[in-house]
Amino acid sequence: MSTNGYNPVPITGTDESQEDAVIPSPMELMIIEEVDEDEETKTIRTRIRDINTSITENILTPMKVHVLDPMNEIQQMVSMKFDSYLSKVGNVPIIRRFLYIFFICIVVWILHLYKTQDGGFSDHDLLLNYVKESIDLNSFETKWEYISSMPCLSGTKGDVIISKYIKKSLEAMNMDEVEMLEYKGYMNFPEEEKNVLHVFNNQDPVLDIELSKENFNPLAWNGEIEKTTLIFGNRGSRDDFKRLLEHGIIRSGRHNYVLIVFYSDLIHEQILLSELVTIKGIIFISDKYKDDVIQMKSVGLPQYSMGNVLKADWHGYKALKSAHDEPRSTPRIPTIPLSYNQGHKLLKLISKDGVNFGDGLFSGLGKGISVSFNVNSTVKEKQPTYNVLGKIRGREQTTKSIIITASKNSVNFGALYPSFGTTTLIALAELFQKVRYKFNWAPLRNIYFMTVGGSEFNSIGAATYLEENLLPIKDEIYSIIDISELGFISSKETFQIETHPLLHDFLQGVVSKSYNASTSHVQHYGDWTPFMANGIPVSILSVPDIRNKVLPIDTDADSFNEASDILKDLGKQNDLSNLLVTLFEIILKLVDEPNIPFNVVQYVKIMDKLLQDIEQDHSKELNFNEIIKAMLKWKSIGSEWNQFIHNWNSSVSKNESAYGKESLRVSKERWNWNNKLSNIGRRTVSEYGLLDRKYYKNGIFGPTLWKMDYGVDSWSFPGVRDAIMTTDWSKAQWELDEVAAALNFASDMFK
Known part of the structure; x- marks a missing residue:
């Protein structure tokens, strides 16, 4: 018996005639339903058909005859008339397309002008509260112990092993990019013979x-x-x-x-x-x-x-x-x-x-x-050392970035310096990745985390990285934060900040919430110096003992065994947690505040004060007219920037922890300002460098050849001060005019 592909199922019962009966297939059931349609269903269908006919005859047909058809005739008449005028100008189809595109552009521009968006600005308080609960001191201790478990002199096996460990640590966080970069240079090593x-x-x-x-x-x-x-x-x-x-x-x-x-x-x-x-x-x-x-x-x-x-x-x-x-x-x-x-x-x-x-x-x-x-000593002229670089990609201004750096190498174990800074960098990268995956968060601009090699050999890693990427770095990087010289610090101790004047107020404001902050412009050498020499704003965060390399730093006694007892102290554990939260907040605000937190007015004030120190002593020997004019331009730029910030805060409502909506027009203004601000450092340098030290192209902030006498700044207007020290007034004037020219050149982009 055919069942249309379905297996027959017997129907049980007492009647012998039912033994050959089967359950009908779905198709058969459907056919039965269609055949057995009742009278009520037929009545409903008839009513629907009648309503449809009524609507068509009484509404749609009159609308077509009395409204749509006349409008169509008018449109055709207007179109023919319009085409007759267009034909006098040129090809009608081409002109029509042009006018259509123009009309669409006007509509899109109007929509963009008045459309608002929430900007996706982050709730920083929410992120910081999460970070406070997410710090893993056991992980910090484990990493710190391993990184300082072997001597890490650049160019040795220890350098390779630790560099690979850092790379694997960053890769385990699923960062957007992780690289281990090799740079070769001149190094010497202790002799083997007694x-x-x-x-x-x-x-x-x-x-x-x-x-x-x-x-x-x-x-x-x-x-x-x-x-x-x-x-x-x-x-x-x-x-x-x-x-x-x-x-x-x-x-x-x-x-x-x-x-x-x-x-x-x-x-x-x-x-x-x-x-x-x-x-x-x-x-x-x-x-x-x-x-x-x-x-x-x-x-x-x-x-x-x-x-x-x-x-x-x-x-x-x-x-x-x-x-x-x-x-x-x-x-x-x-x-x-x-x-x-x-x-x-x-x-x-x-x-x-x-x-x-x-x-x-x-x-x-x-x-x-x-x-x-x-x-x-044993000399190697092309010995390799390594930088390890990890990146968190931004989501708005992806052509702008900051770099968090820490030195990696030391002649010995280097537990307090530089291994503590290296471990801190890894811990910060891990905290940012935790926030990223917890809240589906990304910063407005990019963050790089980089450990640099070759510090003890004239900063080979940092300098060569800059050399090989000079133009991209100067275009992209608007700030470098070095944390190599950090250590355990309580709220009562001094937290030293050496930074570009553009960031004085910002860093002072964040750090002083938890510490006794001491802020100045940069005053000593390190892996940040090559970047500073090329105008990139750098900041060094440090504690006094590490900054001054107090013993046991630079000796074999700087081992984890000596330092490990520190973490057994509950107070020191709290100090470390507070330090990580403060550093996280600095980086977060620097990279995720809608407006880059540069203070141009403070920048001008600090430059002016340093310049006055020179002018007071040498106004007879040097002409300050050009540089004073340039400084006045920057004072005006500072006022314009402050006015924009005021207007922006007024237009973008803000609650206790997050910004509100921002129009696209305001967004573009903000991006434009950020782009200009991020280029200040790179444009206020000399193309040729200082007359006697071509490497240093930053004539405003950088080291003098010799430390100045007591009370005289040794890290500002270095070319001018070098020439003054040798009483070469023509050279001093040339250096002063070069600074004025650089300031004028940089100010032109704000016109």
């Missing part, structure tokens, strides 16, 4: 000091010292050298002295001053610590240039043939560091004669005690 410093008294051996791998300075000059007179020079400052010269202890032009000095904050000046008076070599004495440690500090000369000392052609010089050709970035004399106890063994042998430096320490007369030693 070495000895020999001490003589009137040519007779009196003391031998065994030297180890720890008696090492990165970028030290290789050379041999043979029975050369030893003199104590205190801290090796200009005043110290002046006293030695006045007392006749040293005589310029004679190459028969080795200077023993305590480290100062300006090692590069200690070396340059020694070379000027033809000192033959320098022995550095480390500071006193609970253990007898050796401070292995870099002896590079960053005031001339930064980066690979074998390659300086990118900033205007020809390629170098050796590490010690111009431009100068390394010493010309051997240097060697000693521990505090090793150094004092030598000091005890020096006679109590000559210049009295206090604390029972004298220079000696330059007679009797002499030393012999050899610096023979």
Whole structure:
């Protein structure tokens, strides 16, 4: 029996005639329903048909006859008339298309002009509250312990291992982009063979000091010292050298002295001053610590240039043939560091004669005690180091970005510096990714997180990264925040901020909510210096002990074992959490505030104050007219920016934690202002650089060749101040006019 593809199902019952019965198929049921349509259904259908007929006859047909048809005839008449006029001008179809496009453009423009949007602005309070609950100190401790578990000198296996670890940590967060960038440059490493410093008294051996791998300075000059007179020079400052010269202890032009000095904050000046008076070599004495440690500090000369000392052609010089050709970035004399106890063994042998430096320490007369030693570090001219870069992509102004940086390398374990900063950078990246996935959030502009290598070798990683990406970086990056010099800090301690004047008020405002904030413009060298030299606004966030490299930093005692007890203190745990929240807020506001938080008025005030310091002392020698005119332009720009902010805040309603709606017209004005503001730094630089130091192109903020006398700023108008120091007034005027020209050039984009 055919069942149309369905299996028959018997119908149970007592009647034998039902044994062959089956349940009908769905098609059969449908057919049955159609055949068995009742009278009520037919009546409904008839009524619907009658209503439809009535509407057509009484409404639609009269509407067509009396309204639509006449309008159509009128439209055809107008169209024919209009076409007759168009035919006198040109091709009718082409002109019609043009007018249609023009009409649509007008409509779209009107809609854009008056349309509003919520802008997608974030509720920062909501994000910050979530971050406070999301900080994982156990994860922080684990990462910190691993990163500081091995020496991480640039160019070594430790550098490779830690760099790969950081890369994997960022990749595990699913960041938009993660890269491990290799840069090669000149490096030196501790010699493998044992070495000895020999001490003589009137040519007779009196003391031998065994030297180890720890008696090492990165970028030290290789050379041999043979029975050369030893003199104590205190801290090796200009005043110290002046006293030695006045007392006749040293005589310029004679190459028969080795200077023993305590480290100062300006090692590069200690070396340059020694070379000027033809000192033959320098022995550095480390500071006193609970253990007898050796401070292995870099002896590079960053005031001339930064980066690979074998390659300086990118900033205007020809390629170098050796590490010690111009431009100068390394010493010309051997240097060697000693521990505090090793150094004092030598000091005890020096006679109590000559210049009295206090604390029972004298220079000696330059007679009797002499030393012999050899610096023979292993040199690699193309040794690799690594930057690790991670990116969170923005959603609005995606051509504008900030970079959060932290140094990665140190001669030793570097738990307090730089490993704490590196770990903090990873923790911040992780917090931003947590917020991103929790709230489906993205910043208005891009964030890069970058650990940089080669810090101890004249910042090879940072400088080469800038060199290879100079134009894109100057176009895209409007701020760099370096957190390498941070550490544990309580709310009662000083939080140091060194920053571009455009960001003074912003950073001071955020940090002072939780700490005693101290704000100034940048005053010392680091991985940020190459960016600063090219006008990019940089900020360094630090605590005093880390910034000043207080012991055990730069020694083998800076290990995690020494630092791990800190995290067992509940108070220190709270301090770390508060620090991470403060840093998160700084980055969040800097990258996610609709208006980039630059204060142009404050920028002008700080520049004006620094300029007045020069004008007061040298108004007779220099003409300040051009730069004053340029400053007045910037004062006007500052007023315009403040007025825009006022108008913007008025037009974009704001509740306690989030902005309201913003019209597209206002959005475009805001984007335009942000683009201009982000270009201030890059445009206020000289194309040619300072006259005597071409690497430094920022004539407003940057290092002078020599630290200025007490009370005089050493990190502003460097070209002008360098020329003033040598009383070269024509050169000083040229540098001053270059600054004025740069300010004028930058102000033109605001017209």
